[in-house]
Amino acid sequence: MRETQDFKDFSIDNWYKEFKDVTIKTVILELSRDVLNCFSCTETLEDENLESNEAPFPQEFKDQVKNAFNTLGRIIFVKNNWHAPSDAKMFSFGNTLIAENIDDIKLYLTTSGIIQEDFSTVKGVTFCLCLRPWINIHPAAEFRCIVINNVLRGITPRDWPTYYSHFKEEGPQIIEKLLTFFATNIKDKFLRKNYVFDVVLSYPEKPFLLDFGALNCKTNLYAFSWKEISPLLNKEVPEEVAPVFRYLESDIGIMTKGAALQKFRLSE
Ligand SMILES: Nc1ncnc2c1ncn2[C@@H]1O[C@H](COP(=O)(O)OP(=O)(O)OP(=O)(O)O)[C@@H](O)[C@H]1O
Ligand SMILES: [Mg+2]
Structure with a gap:
């Protein structure tokens, strides 16, 4: 995701209201230049050490963060726009x-490094701090959904390649839940036609959206590869086409993503 338009469209302040x-x-919280300076690393040329900026936060920003803790709870999870x-x-x-x-x-x-790279390279976007209550998410409950031409085409666990025995049995229900979630809450509401979105399926609570992301060669597609996904961008398919839920079918011990993709038959 290095295109300015991508950074604009996928910035949380651009989609949060619609999907609240x-x-x-x-x-x-929008980050003023002063606050951004406080969050930026400075490189000391002599020893190549990265040092955080010691400038104090403006009082107004400290108050905003304090209020956020009061609203969200004692422990929080932090992100920038993306x-x-x-x-x-x-x-x-x-x-x-x-x-x-x-x-x-x-x-x-x-x-x-991820955050610092955004702060130092992204242009034309107002940076913000995004604060959320910290929640305990089971790794097996996180899925990345791939949308191509407004159709949900692929579903992958984000904890990949890890074997979860229940995926085989519960696969059809997982697909059904994610399809319903997509049709009801996401489709035609998000401004792009090609994108990924991340969902947490945690029982007995309702599924919830975690994030949107661009669909390109830099995006982690976990069980899928960009090579197999990219040709689909130019293909029109009927809306009813079923998404592929791909997961590890057998317990293979610890493997890299590449090895898992090559060696094992994946469920489709
Ligand atoms: N509110 C939260 N509380 C606790 N953990 C969280 C929360 N939100 C996300 N996480 C955990 O942190 C991980 C990374 O979060 P998230 O997907 O929002 O980051 P990201 O930088 O957008 O990732 P990516 O670059 O893969 O899109 C998630 O997979 C989840 O396990
Ligand atoms: Mg993301």
């Missing part, structure tokens, strides 16, 4: 990315 009722409650600081996990207690205060938020954002 089916996604996690989110407080979105990304979570997933590569800063090792700095959090128990690899959880739980933020309990503004210092945690600063630590995650300044140590994350």
